[in-house]
Amino acid sequence: xxxxxxxxxxxxxxxxxxxxxAGEKAGKHLKKREAEMSHFSDRATYLSLDDVVNRVREQTxxxxxxxxxxxxxxxxxxxxxxxxxxxxxxxxxxxDILRRRR
Numbered sequence: 001x002x003x004x005x006x007x008x009x010x011x012x013x014x015x016x017x018x019x020x021x022a023g024e025k026a027g028k029h030l031k032k033r034e035a036e037m038s039h040f041s042d043r044a045t046y047l048s049l050d051d052v053v054n055r056v057r058e059q060t061x062x063x064x065x066x067x068x069x070x071x072x073x074x075x076x077x078x079x080x081x082x083x084x085x086x087x088x089x090x091x092x093x094x095x096d097i098l099r100r101r102r
Contacts, residue, residue, distance in 0.1 A: 046092040049074055055095055056088055073098060 052074050053067045062078035065085065069075075074090040089098040 047095050049092075052076070052090050052092065052095055056090065056097075059097075060086065062086070 049067055049069060053064055053076060056076050056078060057064055060078050060080060062080040065077040065079055067074065067076045069092070072092070074092050076088045076090060078086045078088065080086055090096065091098055
């Protein structure tokens with residue numbers, strides 16, 4: 001096999017490999033992006049953080065110290081009437097308290 005043919009074969013194989021690797025990376029990126037977008041479409045059915053804060057305030061009668069979204073749930077800290085701080089984890093889709101933490 002001549003040097004020119006070997007060089008051409010090397011270029012073709014390198015080109016094929018580069019396209020294969022790039023395609024795999026693009027596929028992974030596309031799957032990640034689709035997962036992110038499905039998360040946002042699910043959020044359309046979530047209750048707002050303000051709505052959930054109002055519900056917890058009404059249920060506890062306490063003062064809201066903080067309210068954040070973490071790990072697909074709302075976490076709310078409340079100062080109760082007896083001076084204790086209570087932490088609540090709330091499902092953003094239903095507004096149900098998942099677990100009260102001390």
